[in-house]
Amino acid sequence: xxxxxxxxxxxxxxxxxxxxxxxxxxxxxxxxxxxxxxxxxxxxxxxxxxxxxxxxxxxxxxxxxxxxxxxxxxxxxxxxxxxxxxxxxxxxxxxxxxxxxxxxxxxxxxxxxxxxxxxxxxxxxxxxxxxxxxxxxxxxxxxxxxxxxxxxxxxxxxxxxxxxxxxxxxxxxxxxxxxxxxxxxxxxxxxxxxxxxxxxxxxxxxxxxxxxxxxxxxxxxxxxxxxxxxxxxxxxxxxxxxxxxxxxxxxxxxxxxxxxxxxxxxxxxxxxxxxxxxxxxxxxxxxxxxxxxxxxxxxxxxxxxxxxxxxxxxxxxxxxxxxxxxxxxxxxxxxxxxxxxxxxxxxxxxxxxxxxxxxxxxxxxxxxxxxxxxxxxxxxxxxxxxxxxxxxxxxxxxxxxxxxxxxxxxxx
Amino acid sequence: xxxxxxxxxxxxxxxxxxxxxxxxxxxxxxxxxxxxxxxxxxxxxxxxxxxxxxxxxxxxxxxxxxxxxxxxxxxxxxxxxxxxxxxxxxxxxxxxxxxxxxxxxxxxxxxxxxxxxxxxxxxxxxxxxxxxxxxxxxxxxxxxxxxxxxxxxxxxxxxxxxxxxxxxxxxxxxxxxxxxxxxxxxxxxxxxxxxxxxxxxxxxxxxxxxxxxxxxxxxxxxxxxxxxxxxxxxxxxxxxxxxxxxxxxxxxxxxxxxxxxxxxxxxxxxxxxxxxxxxxxxxxxxxxxxxxxxxxxxxxxxxxxxxxxxxxxxxxxxxxxxxxxxxxxxxxxxxxxxxxxxxxxxxxxxxxxxxxxxxxxxxxxxxxxxxxxxxxxxxxxxxxxxxxxxxxxxxxxxxxxxxxxxxxxxxx
DNA sequence: AGGTATTTGTTCAGCGATTGAATTATTTGC
DNA sequence: GCAAATAATTCAATCGCTGAACAAATACCT
Numbered sequence: 001x002x003x004x005x006x007x008x009x010x011x012x013x014x015x016x017x018x019x020x021x022x023x024x025x026x027x028x029x030x031x032x033x034x035x036x037x038x039x040x041x042x043x044x045x046x047x048x049x050x051x052x053x054x055x056x057x058x059x060x061x062x063x064x065x066x067x068x069x070x071x072x073x074x075x076x077x078x079x080x081x082x083x084x085x086x087x088x089x090x091x092x093x094x095x096x097x098x099x100x101x102x103x104x105x106x107x108x109x110x111x112x113x114x115x116x117x118x119x120x121x122x123x124x125x126x127x128x129x130x131x132x133x134x135x136x137x138x139x140x141x142x143x144x145x146x147x148x149x150x151x152x153x154x155x156x157x158x159x160x161x162x163x164x165x166x167x168x169x170x171x172x173x174x175x176x177x178x179x180x181x182x183x184x185x186x187x188x189x190x191x192x193x194x195x196x197x198x199x200x201x202x203x204x205x206x207x208x209x210x211x212x213x214x215x216x217x218x219x220x221x222x223x224x225x226x227x228x229x230x231x232x233x234x235x236x237x238x239x240x241x242x243x244x245x246x247x248x249x250x251x252x253x254x255x256x257x258x259x260x261x262x263x264x265x266x267x268x269x270x271x272x273x274x275x276x277x278x279x280x281x282x283x284x285x286x287x288x289x290x291x292x293x294x295x296x297x298x299x300x301x302x303x304x305x306x307x308x309x310x311x312x313x314x315x316x317x318x319x320x321x322x323x324x325x326x327x328x329x330x331x332x333x334x335x336x337x338x339x340x341x342x343x344x345x346x347x348x349x350x351x352x353x354x355x356x357x358x359x360x361x362x363x364x365x366x367x368x369x370x371x372x373x374x375x376x377x378x379x380x381x382x383x384x385x386x387x388x389x390x391x392x393x394x395x396x397x398x399x400x401x402x403x404x405x406x407x408x409x410x411x412x
Numbered sequence: 413x414x415x416x417x418x419x420x421x422x423x424x425x426x427x428x429x430x431x432x433x434x435x436x437x438x439x440x441x442x443x444x445x446x447x448x449x450x451x452x453x454x455x456x457x458x459x460x461x462x463x464x465x466x467x468x469x470x471x472x473x474x475x476x477x478x479x480x481x482x483x484x485x486x487x488x489x490x491x492x493x494x495x496x497x498x499x500x501x502x503x504x505x506x507x508x509x510x511x512x513x514x515x516x517x518x519x520x521x522x523x524x525x526x527x528x529x530x531x532x533x534x535x536x537x538x539x540x541x542x543x544x545x546x547x548x549x550x551x552x553x554x555x556x557x558x559x560x561x562x563x564x565x566x567x568x569x570x571x572x573x574x575x576x577x578x579x580x581x582x583x584x585x586x587x588x589x590x591x592x593x594x595x596x597x598x599x600x601x602x603x604x605x606x607x608x609x610x611x612x613x614x615x616x617x618x619x620x621x622x623x624x625x626x627x628x629x630x631x632x633x634x635x636x637x638x639x640x641x642x643x644x645x646x647x648x649x650x651x652x653x654x655x656x657x658x659x660x661x662x663x664x665x666x667x668x669x670x671x672x673x674x675x676x677x678x679x680x681x682x683x684x685x686x687x688x689x690x691x692x693x694x695x696x697x698x699x700x701x702x703x704x705x706x707x708x709x710x711x712x713x714x715x716x717x718x719x720x721x722x723x724x725x726x727x728x729x730x731x732x733x734x735x736x737x738x739x740x741x742x743x744x745x746x747x748x749x750x751x752x753x754x755x756x757x758x759x760x761x762x763x764x765x766x767x768x769x770x771x772x773x774x775x776x777x778x779x780x781x782x783x784x785x786x787x788x789x790x791x792x793x794x795x796x797x798x799x800x801x802x803x804x805x806x807x808x809x810x811x812x813x814x815x816x817x818x819x820x821x822x823x824x
Numbered sequence: 825a826g827g828t829a830t831t832t833g834t835t836c837a838g839c840g841a842t843t844g845a846a847t848t849a850t851t852t853g854c
Numbered sequence: 855g856c857a858a859a860t861a862a863t864t865c866a867a868t869c870g871c872t873g874a875a876c877a878a879a880t881a882c883c884t
Contacts, residue, residue, distance in 0.1 A: 250786050336667040
């Protein structure tokens with residue numbers, strides 16, 4: 001049915017230009033090869049005259065640049081290709097996790113132009129101090145970005161927990177945070193990014209959501225609807241529907257970790273019973289594999305597990321199979337409910353996908369009615385570690401692409 | 413984050429008017445009281461001049477009409493109120509179900525202007541014959557509508573099964589249909605509705621989806637995101653997110669009936685084990701209550717069950733409690749995943765809501781992490797029987813409101 | 825009763841953005 | 855070297871929104 005979503009407010013004369021700027025820029029961003037103005041005209045349905053005018057604005061605003069003429073056969077004046085600018089606006093991505101801080105800068109084209117990871121156990125650190133360290137890293141990142149001709153126009157912070165609309169971190173259990181007013185704490189420091197109309201200076205969101213956004217914007221472009229599962233200590237899911245992240249009424253969607261897989265099974269800290277997390281969470285897998293559920297940093301534990309599985313260790317293989325089966329039960333339910341055709345295993349699951357995918361797939365085949373007509377793909381995430389930070393920065397860059405008018409108004 | 417959804421294609425000069433027509437008409441439809449042109453101007457951000465011009469088009473096209481001046485205190489020229497026209501375009505809703513055919517007509521304001529229900533066991537009837545009977549009823553409905561000054565501009569057909577994008581009914585198990593090409597079968601008959609640009613002549617969809625749409629557009633307006641569960645022989649869910657029905661990648665979302673609630677429990681016809689349908693489906697409840705799972709028509713069975721429960725019959729109460737608990741387990745998972753705050757019990761569940769809601773709520777409280785901060789409402793559907801047919805007709809009418817330009821181009 | 829303030833709705837010149845056709849620019853192929 | 859072809863720009867015409875002035879209709883005040 002897909003009704004055309006009209007812009008929320010009034011459509012004035014100027015909105016016309018705003019919408020067409022976004023339309024053309026979006027096409028340039030989505031294109032496989034640098035398109036010419038003529039390509040854009042046929043693709044968008046606008047006239048070449050209009051496209052030229054729009055492109056002129058985009059060039060003046062450092063959002064796109066002309067590339068070497070794309071090779072073409074046949075007669076005629078050669079086209080000038082248009083690509084997203086490698087100078088101009090860029091997004092700042094921040095991440096606070098249990099055992100590291102991460103900062104990165106992503107440009108319009110989705111390229112990671114700066115990346116810092118600071119490993120440390122953040123659990124004993126007070127939220128304000130953790131954020132202060134992050135700000136230091138971010139300031140260095142901003143200078144690096146400036147040297148590359150990039151201007152930071154917005155920041156997004158990934159946190160492993162539940163976040164309110166206004167940036168209040170309600171609860172990040174594994175980090176030991178509760179009711180941390182991140183925007184207020186960051187307001188103590190000088191602003192990290194330049195203010196641009198239409199782009200929030202800071203967005204705080206769940207790491208699973210931002211990692212899913214990173215997957216959405218990864219090249220080559222994947223499907224527009226998928227389920228992205230981050231298997232860390234908790235299990236979070238980012239739900240991407242029709243190219244947009246679905247956040248739920250309060251922004252707390254994706255709590256797949258507490259889907260019941262054995263309703264009369266092990267009690268869970270959430271108060272329920274038999275939650276997925278008790279069977280496919282990192283601790284559960286590690287314990288089942290016979291590893292000490294010890295002080296190992298999370299990524300070391302999964303690496304160790306992968307090594308053992310690679311070597312054919314029976315306990316590790318059994319643990320992974322059981323976790324995969326539990327995950328499959330939950331995922332099958334989600335697929336039945338949402339009719340998705342792609343499931344991406346991210347976070348700690350990415351490295352274990354070799355062993356997790358088969359049982360997940362077999363549960364899907366057994367439980368999903370429509371699997372016979374429409375096969376479901378299960379694959380590991382293409383992004384590596386710190387996917388959430390990259391996704392966070394990318395979400396800022398995408399916002400400029402979706403609403404270039406704000407940046408242009410600023411840049412003149 | 414909610415990026416402004418830009419229209420898919422090019423934004424031309426005329427699109428401006430199209431968008432503003434939709435904007436103004438949408439406001440009139442959403443308003444509690446008939447708004448004046450001045451109200452609309454302040455609400456939309458357009459100037460009064462523009463609103464006047466837009467309203468003139470809407471009046472000429474029989475989409476709105478002027479009502480008696482709304483009473484207002486204070487000085488000033490009295491406003492003329494604007495309401496959705498009770499003559500003009502209307503939607504045709506069709507439904508084929510196991511034991512009845514239903515046809516109805518809904519106008520722009522959402523009023524049901526015609527309603528026919530033809531009770532009959534449709535299982536032994538060939539699809540083509542069932543559709544032929546439906547067409548007869550629809551033709552009578554069209555004449556009735558015409559007498560009331562209504563023009564049918566599109567039809568939507570609700571079917572209890574999986575439907576492809578192109579209207580092919582893949583499987584409707586309880587009806588005994590499989591691979592029924594509905595559009596092709598209906599093409600044999602003279603067209604039921606007038607062709608209007610932008611409005612498909614016929615949409616075929618799952619009954620649970622269309623019932624959810626009916627709930628979405630019911631007055632007074634409810635929340636923009638909710639889960640609507642139709643408990644019939646199978647259990648279907650319609651997922652409404654941000655005011656739009658979510659259909660999934662293939663249009664087969666909402667298969668909540670096969671969410672696992674006891675993964676090692678009773679085998680299900682879907683091939684899985686312990687599916688919700690085995691514990692909260694109509695047959696399961698009726699059997700558990702000790703009623704003959706006999707040839708009772710479905711609505712008689714639920715009515716009987718409600719009677720018994722009302723009278724305090726222990727077996728009935730126990731059956732309903734168990735069904736409600738199973739439903740609650742599944743719903744809690746969905747709420748965790750999608751962060752919804754409203755669950756509507758429709759179809760056969762509506763009449764049993766008194767007994768189903770408490771166990772559903774208690775499972776939600778036990779299993780949903782965020783329930784403490786954000787209470788979840790569980791309530792029966794406001795629409796009665798044949799909700800799917802009403803929702804189907806309403807979805808056509810809503811389409812005119814969302815895209816009035818097509819109708820206006822036709823009507824001159 | 826009459827005048828004034830107030831609010832509604834319309835009219836009209838001005839303007840921004842798109843359109844479509846004509847024009848210029850640049851290359852390939854004969 | 856010339857014609858054909860494709861790319862991009864220029865420019866008058868047009869469409870629809872804006873803002874201000876104006877007309878209409880009522881309540882409130884004296």
